[in-house]
Amino acid sequence: MQHPGLRERKKQQTRDAIVRSAMELFAERGFDATTIADIAAAADIAPRTFFGYFPSKEAVVFHDFDELFEDFSARLRDRSPDETAFAALRAWIVELISAAERDGDDPRDCLIATTPSLEAHDRANMARFNEVLTTCVAEDLGVAPDSLRAQMVAAASIAAMESMRSLKERDSTPEHALAVMDEVLLFLEGGLAALRGAAPAGA
Amino acid sequence: MQHPGLRERKKQQTRDAIVRSAMELFAERGFDATTIADIAAAADIAPRTFFGYFPSKEAVVFHDFDELFEDFSARLRDRSPDETAFAALRAWIVELISAAERDGDDPRDCLIATTPSLEAHDRANMARFNEVLTTCVAEDLGVAPDSLRAQMVAAASIAAMESMRSLKERDSTPEHALAVMDEVLLFLEGGLAALRGAAPAGA
DNA sequence: TGCTGGAGACGCAATGTTGCAGAAAGTGTT
DNA sequence: AACACTTTCTGCAACATTGCGTCTCCAGCA
Structure with a gap:
């Protein structure tokens, strides 16, 4: 090189x-x-x-997405066997927020939020995160990637990620992110626990 | 008229x-x-x-979406005070599946799944469902629509909806849909119960 | 150095999309 | 039936995107 x-x-x-x-x-x-x-x-x-x-x-606005996505995928792919996909996601997000705090956030979010075609692009990006996360969560749970549980857990996690982003302007400290993700974890574990013992309906 | x-x-x-x-x-x-x-x-x-x-x-492929969406919105909007948004969603889905079973499903799903631009359109449609559902769930929970809980519950519900659609070819009986939605409910209630008592992190 | 292969920069034409303006056609009135 | 209004239908031009073909130029090699 x-x-x-x-x-x-x-x-x-x-x-x-x-x-x-x-x-x-x-x-x-x-x-x-x-x-x-x-x-x-x-x-x-x-x-x-x-x-x-x-x-x-649109792609210019997301010029650094491929890099971000690769980073995300690698983090999940290469996590140690005892680290859950969710834990990896949490760590990744906290780092992301830390970096954003260091660099100062760019005005892109506003641009995206006010342009339909950029929103669509953003949704597509999130869908890609979702796909990877679903696969990894499925592994953790020992179920198929298209199983209901895996999909719900991944979807809720991604939703939390988006939720955090929208509140970024107000409060984006790594501590806050950590707190939010802990809350998400609590929710997911509570949900999965409730499901445990109940016969899967097949989906 | x-x-x-x-x-x-x-x-x-x-x-x-x-x-x-x-x-x-x-x-x-x-x-x-x-x-x-x-x-x-x-x-x-x-x-x-x-x-x-x-x-x-793309819009031609989804020519009946507006109707479907209006039906969905009305169902949630006009639900009786003692019916949760989730219950309304469940009932709506079961009807949808029943109707699909009656009419025999069209080959649209395949077309959509194999065409990126149609997938994007579909995601946008789902985002609209998500938005409405989030608002109603937030009402049920007595929290803001951009609160973490509302977003997670709605996202998991929508994910379940999509999950069902992908399994439609194999099994799309109303009974099956009902079972799946019950499982989702169990998951959501378990998650919310786990969160209850824990101080909200703010999002 | 001079040759050759491949990558990158462009020009062109076809297709999707949209705003604008004028023509055509349905409606309600007199 | 003739008139005035409103809604539709179209043509045109501008802009986004993409496949195809050409031309130039860097890289590796004899």
Whole structure:
């Protein structure tokens, strides 16, 4: 990796230019009022080239999602056998909040919340988190990934994650996140305990 | 309403023609391989006119969603004070399954599952169900709609709904749906009971 | 150095979507 | 029946997206 090569460097440079230009324009005139042509002009590339870097205008806003998702997946995948998927999720979230607190949160959340197409994109992202989490939770519980329990536990966890995000403006300390996740855990364990002993209905 | 009027009738006729033509074409060549122009030609309208009836190609596949959603919302909104939101949801789902059993299920599920843009649309639809349910659950619990509990309960319920849908091919009897929903209820009550007494973390 | 293969940047055309404006058609009135 | 109003239907143009083909340029190799 000592030799990223001219090509690699240029590619990264172009990508950064696109992100920077796009974000600036989005902030100035809003997401919908910014055209691909505008972004391309600001980043000094041809409009067609934009799509070589991002599959859609929305994707620029989530430019760091792949990285985040890979981090998330790896954390769950590589957790030690005695750590539950939920525990891994909790630890991951706390780190995330800590990092956000350090860097100061970006204005993206507002942009997303006010743009339908970005909301849709965001839902798709959450669905991906949900899928991974469901699989891991299923392992923990020793049931199939499409079993009711696994789906409910994962869905509730993801919902908690979203819930925290919406309250981020008000209170986003790692301590708070930890408290919330503990509450979620309590809820999930209570639910699972109630189910234990009851014959599964099959789903 | 005795006088739908020529206009109303024509409009309904055109809408039906679009749905029928589109569904046929989707079944024949697939969703992506069918163009708006194809649908317009088959329904004998101008391409531009299509968008006066549906906001997108995807929307045709979900042409009965608004009706379904309104039915769902009304059921929850107009439930008697002693019926919980969850109970209303359960009753609604059981009816839905009964109706599906009567009519025989359409091949739409397959189409949706194999087309990303339709999946996204479907997620958006589910998000709308989730929103309504969250509000009503919050009322039941006497908490804010953005509270952690309400969000978790609603999310788990919706997840159960989706879970049932994916198992529909195998087993979709109303009895089965009822059993599943009972299991969900058990889970939710267990979870809420575990939370009761614990100080809310604020979210 | 000069050649060759592959990657990246673009141009073009087709399709989906939408705002705008004018034409066409249904409705209610006189 | 003729008129004024409102709703629909369409064409047009702009913008988002994508497949295909071309051209340029970096990288590895003889």
